[in-house]
Amino acid sequence: MFKRILLAVDGSEHADRAAEKAIGLAKLQGAGASVELVYVVDAKKSKSDVLKYGDSDTATYKRKEMLQVYEAKLFNKGIKSETTVLFGSPAETIIEHANDGKYDCLVMGSRGRNEFQTFVLGGVSHKVMKHVKAPVMLVK
Amino acid sequence: MSYAEKMKNEWFGNVKGDILSGVVVALALIPEAIAFSIIAGVDPMVGLYAAFCIAVVIAFVGGRPGMISGATGAMALLMITLVADHGLEYLLAATILTGIIQVLFGVFKLASVMKFVPRSVMIGFVNALAILIFMAQLQHFVGETWIMYMLVALTLAIIYVLPKFTKAVPSPLVAIVIVSAVAIFMNMGVRTVGDMGALPATLPMFALPNIPLTFETLMIILPYSLALAMVGLLESLLTASIVDDMTDTDSDKNKESRGQGVANMVTGCFGGMAGCAMIGQAVINVKSGGRGRLSSLVAGTVLMFLILVLGDLVVQIPMAALAGVMIMVSISTFDWGSVLNLHKIPKTDAIVMIVTVGTVVYTHDLSKGVFAGVLLSAIFFAAKISKVKVEKYVDKKAARITYQITGQLFFASVTELLEKVDFEGKADEVVIDLHNAHMWDDSAVGAIDKIESKFKARGVKVKIIGLNKESTDLMDRASGLSKASGH
Known part of the structure; x- marks a missing residue:
């Protein structure tokens, strides 16, 4: 039932718990399930990362490091995975990517790293849930 | 890819996206260019000419396609005393000299010198810039009535609430149009852009600054030009890195340094003030779909066209609306994450950041803050490695x-x-x-x-x-x- 799982992550605690659930779902399927990790870099993130790490190359490297943690988790459980990094505003980009591919399920954390932003602009997860066609699992 | 192919791609690889985003940026540039002219103490036209000249020239000679340059707050803040003490002509001369210094910087491939500016200093620079832009707005509130306060509040409300419903039009622009309409139709008699200086509907003309070409003149403008050149390159290369990251592409930093220099030299000859790349506008451009050189060219020409056609309306924009937009600009310029994480970063980095901000706020000079920050970082570094x-x-x-x-x-x-x-x-x-x-x-x-x-x-x-x-x-x-x- 859940052969192709899309897992949206951002390095937050909620995303870590979402990864655990995605692993659980993939295990239900047994062999043959695969997880695609997706991470979206938006303008605010670009600005703060470049300020924090000095240049774009280092920022990219730091993101790869963050994603490797999830890749390792999946690898250790024997689940096939691939990683996609996209650029744009998080909600719209995830929705477009999820609806373009054939996924059986999208798993993500209910909140991201930036709670203040969620308060002002409305949550990414809310928009994603509304517009993604596949079943969406929001992990608290 | 051959050079011709590369150029063709940088110009025409994204025509539709570039034209649309260029128009959006042009609209967003107008209030900022006017507000930064007012900060510098010159007529609004000086900032608008700068925005036009720099955006157009950078489209051809810049090293980072998709980046937007124009009159900026960081540069305007450095000019205040020069303009107050010596006037516009000296500012134009300083602008040309700034360009010459920046071209030399690029020719000698000194973009890498920027790595000597530690990251905590860069964060302090950005935060200090935000605080100064905010503080520069306070003068518009002095001796004002509650009507003006209400207009500022209305401007900010529209800017922050409208995006929840639509992102098709930039909300600051909508705020300016609505607040201007309210002020005009209700005949409120509040201060407007027209009260701050002349806005003649003419194209910029070539003219060398009318100053005595003496050693004394050089000594007056050189310190300003050095500070302008340094701050301009710092913000431009930072912006270029952010655009690199947002678009996942690379750029030529030395070419950008030369380009910024050429743009400032041209601007100074056409009556514009010195400028540099703009983080906020570059982000708007990329978010609106701009990627190529065309976006900057469109932004500059549309801006000039709008000013020529709508100049009579622009002078009626209330200062309250402009102050509201600038408060928004300062809020989005500030790196809030750096303050929220202040307790997590190494103590010495936090001190460097705070000292950079403090020096700038005290001296009103970004270059002095950067200098103090770099110096302090060097001392901390020496202290750290001098443990034997x-x-x-x-x-x-x-x-x-x-x-x-x-x-x-x-x-x-x-x-x-x-x-x-x-x-x-x-x-x-x-x-x-x-x-x-x-x-x-x-x-x-x-x-x-x-x-x-x-x-x-x-x-x-x-x-x-x-x-x-x-x-x-x-x-x-x-x-x-x-x-x-x-x-």
Whole structure:
């Protein structure tokens, strides 16, 4: 039932718990399930990362490091995975990517790293849930 | 990809996206260009000419396609005293000189010098800029009525609430249009852009600044030009890196330095004030779909066209609306994450950031803040690496003491080194083991010489072992020198 799982992550605690659930779902399927990790870099993130790490190359490297943690988790459980990094505003980009591919399920954390932003602009997860066609699992 | 193909792609690889985003940026540039002119103390036209000239020139000569440059707050803040003391013509001359300095910077490929500016200083720079832009708005509130406060509140409300419903039009623009309409139709009589200076509907004309070409003039403008050149490049290269990251592409930083220089030289000749890349506008451009050189060209020309056509309306924009937009600009310029995470970063980094911000807010000069931040970082760094470890091993039978020294020996660390060596100890021979040490300068050589001579004066033999090659070379050269000079 859940052969192709899309897992949206951002390095937050909620995303870590979402990864655990995605692993659980993939295990239900047994062999043959695969997880695609997706991470979206938006303008605010670009600005703060470049300020924090000095240049774009280092920022990219730091993101790869963050994603490797999830890749390792999946690898250790024997689940096939691939990683996609996209650029744009998080909600719209995830929705477009999820609806373009054939996924059986999208798993993500209910909140991201930036709670203040969620308060002002409305949550990414809310928009994603509304517009993604596949079943969406929001992990608290 | 050949050069021609690359250029074709940078210009015409994204025509539709670039034209649309260029129009959006043009609309967003107008209030900022006017507001920054007012900060600098010149007519609104000076900032608008700058935005037009710089955006158009950078489209052709810049190194980072998709980036937007124009009149900026960082640069405007540096010009205030020059304009107040000497007037517009000197500002134009300083702008041309700024361009020349920046071109030289690019020609000699000095973009990499920017790596000497630590990241905590860059964060302090951005935060200080945001605070100064905010503070510059406060003057517009002095002696105003509650009507003006209400208009500012209305502007901010529209800016922050509208995006929840639609993102098709930039909300600051909608705010300006609505607030201007309210002020005009209700005949509120609040202060407007027109009250701040002239806005003639004419294209910029070529004219060299009308100043005496003397050494004195040069001495007046040079300090300003140096500060402008440095701050302009700092913000431009930072913006270029952010655009690199947002678009996942690379850019030519030295070409960008040259381009910024050429743009400022041209601007100064056409009556515009010095400018640089704009983080906020570049982000708007990329978010609106802009990627290529065309976006900057469209932004500049549409801006000029709008001013020529709508100049009569632009002068009626209430200062309240402009102040509201600028408050939004300062809020989005500020790096909030750096403050929220202040307790998580190393203490020295936090201090450098705060000192940078403090210096800027106190002196109103971004270049002084950067200088103070860099200096303080250098001191912290020197303090960190100047920790030397000295271990003492006593061999009683042979009456020999071995000092094993670990660390970097240079001017900042030699005092500590000398304090840790015990010259009173009883021994026939002292061994100085430098296997884990590195000697960097004359002070290090001097310190080792001093240890040697002090022991020798007490009749103790001294042996120095474990010098690495560079340290040996340094010792040879230094002792050769002191011998030659007859010591």
